[in-house]
Amino acid sequence: MGIRITPSILNSDVSDLRGELAKIAGADWAHVDVMDNHFVPNLTWGLPVVEAILPVSPIPLDIHLMITDADRWAPAYAEAGAQSVTFHAEAAAAPIRLAREIRKHGARAGMALRPASPVEPYVELLGEIDMLLIMTVEPGFGGQSFLDSMLPKIRAARRAVTDRELDLWIQVDGGISRSTIERAADAGADTFVAGSAVYGAEDAAAEVEALRSLAQARHEH
Ligand SMILES: O=C(CO)[C@H](O)[C@H](O)COP(=O)(O)O
Numbered sequence: 001m002g003i004r005i006t007p008s009i010l011n012s013d014v015s016d017l018r019g020e021l022a023k024i025a026g027a028d029w030a031h032v033d034v035m036d037n038h039f040v041p042n043l044t045w046g047l048p049v050v051e052a053i054l055p056v057s058p059i060p061l062d063i064h065l066m067i068t069d070a071d072r073w074a075p076a077y078a079e080a081g082a083q084s085v086t087f088h089a090e091a092a093a094a095p096i097r098l099a100r101e102i103r104k105h106g107a108r109a110g111m112a113l114r115p116a117s118p119v120e121p122y123v124e125l126l127g128e129i130d131m132l133l134i135m136t137v138e139p140g141f142g143g144q145s146f147l148d149s150m151l152p153k154i155r156a157a158r159r160a161v162t163d164r165e166l167d168l169w170i171q172v173d174g175g176i177s178r179s180t181i182e183r184a185a186d187a188g189a190d191t192f193v194a195g196s197a198v199y200g201a202e203d204a205a206a207e208v209e210a211l212r213s214l215a216q217a218r219h220e221h
């Protein structure tokens with residue numbers, strides 16, 4: 001099973017996004033958290049900023065939409081050229097139609113679950129998406145502690161994917177660091193967002209590689 005490290009630029013130096021993206025050129029995707037102050041109590045950036053950084057990013061963009069009107073906005077991010085667009089299941093009126101529309105624009109479709117949302121109601125639509133994002137903190141802010149209570153949900157998602165022989169990536173987001181990534185990998189995650197761990201490190205590039213080695217070692221176990 002492949003491993004992907006997708007650092008979040010949420011807590012990077014936003015006055016120099018080009019420079020901050022250059023630091024993570026060795027990662028797989030740059031994770032971009034879009035917040036609307038409705039779905040979550042925080043406001044970040046939207047389509048114009050994503051369009052501005054797409055041509056200067058050395059790696060593809062992974063958009064995490066924490067917005068209420070996902071059906072209306074998600075396809076535009078795919079059309080703009082993001083490689084992956086993830087909407088929240090709780091915010092999508094028609095998740096299957098939305099996933100198909102994202103894929104139609106050539107992007108991978110992701111669906112995210114808040115900590116309070118179980119995976120079971122969604123197992124039948126897993127075949128329609130390319131990635132399931134399991135939030136391991138309450139969405140809204142970087143720098144929070146990893147919720148160990150999400151480990152059973154990651155395991156349940158991995159079982160559902162294995163049982164159905166799906167080609168679906170399982171991403172975890174929130175509180176991923178050297179001290180938590182192995183637990184998430186053991187539970188079945190294969191794609192790891194890390195914000196403060198990467199941008200708070202002395203050497204962001206080295207931190208990406210350290211996280212990658214730890215996760216890879218668990219999957220080879
Ligand atoms: O979606 C998010 C918050 O809602 C962020 O991607 C996440 O919190 C990353 O930051 P950190 O690794 O510091 O937890």
Ligand SMILES: [Fe+2]
Nearest residue numbers: 033064173193
């Ligand atoms: Fe995120």
